[in-house]
Amino acid sequence: MSAALIFGILIALMLTGMPISIALGLTVLTFMVTMTEVPIESVGLKLFTGLDNFSIMAIPFFILAGTFLTRGGVARRMIAFTSSLVGHWPGGLGLAGVAASALFAAVSGSSVATVVAIGSIILPAMVEQGYPKRFGAGVVTTSGALGILLPPSVILVLFGVSTNTSIGALFMAGVVPGLLLAILMIGLTLAIAWRRGYPRMKRATWRERWHAFRESVWGLLLIVIVLGGIYGGIFTPTEAAAVAAVYAFVITVLVYRDLRLRDVPKVLLSAANTSSMLLYIITNAVLFSFLMTNEHIPQSMAAWIVAQHFDVWTFLIVVNIVLLMAGNVMEPTSILLIMAPILFPIATSLGVDPIHFGILMAVNMEVGLCHPPVGLNLYVASGIARMGISELTVAVWPWLLVMLAFLVFITYVPLISVWLPHHLGM
Amino acid sequence: MPFRVLDRLEEILITTMIGGATLIIFLAVVQRYAAGFRLLYPVVSLIDLSWAQELCIFMFIWMAKFGAAYGVRTGIHVGVDVLVKRLEPGRRKVVVLFGLLCGVLFTGVIGTMGARFVYGLMGTDQTTPDLEWPSWIIYLCIPLGSYLMCFRFLQVAYHFWRTGDVPHHDPGHVDDVQELDGKQAIAAIETARAP
Numbered sequence A: 001m002s003a004a005l006i007f008g009i010l011i012a013l014m015l016t017g018m019p020i021s022i023a024l025g026l027t028v029l030t031f032m033v034t035m036t037e038v039p040i041e042s043v044g045l046k047l048f049t050g051l052d053n054f055s056i057m058a059i060p061f062f063i064l065a066g067t068f069l070t071r072g073g074v075a076r077r078m079i080a081f082t083s084s085l086v087g088h089w090p091g092g093l094g095l096a097g098v099a100a101s102a103l104f105a106a107v108s109g110s111s112v113a114t115v116v117a118i119g120s121i122i123l124p125a126m127v128e129q130g131y132p133k134r135f136g137a138g139v140v141t142t143s144g145a146l147g148i149l150l151p152p153s154v155i156l157v158l159f160g161v162s163t164n165t166s167i168g169a170l171f172m173a174g175v176v177p178g179l180l181l182a183i184l185m186i187g188l189t190l191a192i193a194w195r196r197g198y199p200r201m202k203r204a205t206w207r208e209r210w211h212a213f214r215e216s217v218w219g220l221l222l223i224v225i226v227l228g229g230i231y232g233g234i235f236t237p238t239e240a241a242a243v244a245a246v247y248a249f250v251i252t253v254l255v256y257r258d259l260r261l262r263d264v265p266k267v268l269l270s271a272a273n274t275s276s277m278l279l280y281i282i283t284n285a286v287l288f289s290f291l292m293t294n295e296h297i298p299q300s301m302a303a304w305i306v307a308q309h310f311d312v313w314t315f316l317i318v319v320n321i322v323l324l325m326a327g328n329v330m331e332p333t334s335i336l337l338i339m340a341p342i343l344f345p346i347a348t349s350l351g352v353d354p355i356h357f358g359i360l361m362a363v364n365m366e367v368g369l370c371h372p373p374v375g376l377n378l379y380v381a382s383g384i385a386r387m388g389i390s391e392l393t394v395a396v397w398p399w400l401l402v403m404l405a406f407l408v409f410i411t412y413v414p415l416i417s418v419w420l421p422h423h424l425g426m
Numbered sequence B: 001m002p003f004r005v006l007d008r009l010e011e012i013l014i015t016t017m018i019g020g021a022t023l024i025i026f027l028a029v030v031q032r033y034a035a036g037f038r039l040l041y042p043v044v045s046l047i048d049l050s051w052a053q054e055l056c057i058f059m060f061i062w063m064a065k066f067g068a069a070y071g072v073r074t075g076i077h078v079g080v081d082v083l084v085k086r087l088e089p090g091r092r093k094v095v096v097l098f099g100l101l102c103g104v105l106f107t108g109v110i111g112t113m114g115a116r117f118v119y120g121l122m123g124t125d126q127t128t129p130d131l132e133w134p135s136w137i138i139y140l141c142i143p144l145g146s147y148l149m150c151f152r153f154l155q156v157a158y159h160f161w162r163t164g165d166v167p168h169h170d171p172g173h174v175d176d177v178q179e180l181d182g183k184q185a186i187a188a189i190e191t192a193r194a195p
Helices: A002-015 A020-035 A041-049 A056-071 A076-086 A092-105 A111-128 A133-148 A154-163 A167-194 A207-232 A238-255 A261-292 A296-306 A312-326 A330-349 A352-368 A376-385 A389-412 A414-423 B003-036 B051-073 B088-122 B135-139 B141-161 B182-195
Strands: none
Touching: A002 A020, A002 A261, A020 A076, A020 A167, A020 A261, A020 A330, A020 B003, A041 A261, A041 B141, A056 A076, A056 A111, A056 A154, A056 A207, A056 A238, A056 A261, A056 B141, A076 A092, A076 A207, A076 A330, A076 B182, A092 A111, A092 A133, A092 A154, A092 A167, A092 A207, A111 A133, A111 A376, A133 A167, A133 A352, A133 A376, A133 A389, A133 A414, A133 B141, A154 A167, A154 A261, A154 A296, A154 A330, A154 A352, A154 B088, A167 A207, A167 A352, A167 A389, A167 A414, A207 A238, A238 A261, A238 B003, A261 A296, A261 A330, A261 A352, A261 B003, A261 B051, A296 A330, A296 B088, A312 A330, A312 A352, A312 B003, A330 A352, A352 A376, A352 A414, A376 A389, A389 A414, B003 B051, B088 B135, B088 B141, B135 B141, B141 B182
8 A cells, every 4th residue: 555655756756857866765755745654863873774776876976987987988989999809890990899899898887978979980980981870879789788788887886886786796697698788789789780881990010909998098997906806805886986086086096097187087977976966866775765664564565476476487577577668768778777676576586596686786887878768878879870769770670689688588597697696606 | 256156166066075085985994904914013003094984974074065056057857848848939938937936945044054054063063983073063054055045046037037048967078078970989999909
């Protein structure tokens, strides 16, 4: 009963287009004032204590690192490196774009940053070489989504924080599925390019490859620092994120000199803007899940589902459908923060591995980023490509289908997600 | 003019907070590892950075509260606009205005709750665990940040009522990332490849 009421208020408020964070907070206030005896002062305190967690602070740090890297020439050097390796295959630039997106995703925590960084270079270059714009835009939009699966990933940090799952283990778990998806996308891109006879680049000599590698090695090292540092127990994910932010500053300002020192405050401000928005959603989502727990909603839903003798696979199908539907109206952070605290207890009571569930949610979010009406990657790519959303929607469908097939695969083969972290003893 | 000063202060505060927090955690990590070397240990171990985590969290919470207010001004707080976009302009204006006023209401209520909470704390000598700073000063960011956010929502609502425009944040637009045409893009890739 109270669940229906809470969700009723939330959905009604959200449909007015107000910020999701405000809708969440206002739902909690309304419900608490009218229906419960919980002292309202505890809400004010929660707004502070909700963020009082060092793990959450990985988010602003990773965003800062990503903001530096997006503005520096790291993406350009990564594209040069990948194109020296695969550029001479059919559709070479497209393949280089997917591979460079995967590399950039492994240093930045967000999909949008990946689309901006790689897309703004690879797309005009592809059009210049005679590729249809649609093809380029499809490649860029979907391969940018690798950003939330390959570590570091803001979405995985959020999942870890809201379900008390190890962020380090989640990061490791993202590696194999991320690489697998990158390979699938490269395969599809290659197949399409082969059939349609898209241009190749001149084969690079080994000397050129070595040079391109040397140029991009500073960016590539960041992958080693973050993953190696966390896995090697040198630092916690949050510390790794802070080190990544400082390192990103050093390479873009001091090593590559793509950014002037006086532009740094602008970068800080822009990263602070994005991070604060996310942290504000987090505080209000914490309030919301406090209300949910207070009303015993996740527990009673879990009990109900267990009593129905739902098997795990049916449950996971339902989860996928719910998340994909939510992906039609909301952006990933909000979906994750609202849904994870509700779905996670049910999933674990049915025996789903927490890490597998996290990866499953991340892949769902990835799909949601690439399709209308709210897929953020789509909007960003449409800005870069100067294409309408409906045209772009048609352009992405081959890759989107592959992603959906991949989602089914991830759902039913937990081993892909849990193998690496379990193998590493996490 | 006083508004411009407020805008600048807000920007300076959140920029300092994110930059400072990053530096502090970075230095704490460096210090911990420097202490691992026998040669450096006598020097490094004198510096106690056990408070770094706490300070970092506080700085980020302050950044988040004031940054959220800044975000209202830049239009970065996104909502579900699928339905609103389909409404006819007259109704749309009413709904959007309602949403903005809900923002005013929520942040106003939270600000007041926070203010009462801080007022209650001021009478006690409660301090933070590591830094041992008075708690009420740290918690001050809730009323201050929320009231500022409330003011920003009012500003945006007023502007919307007058002109029909709301601030809009374009995630695809990044300053300093110059737009390349095809030839420049190819050249950018080629130069990074050519030894």
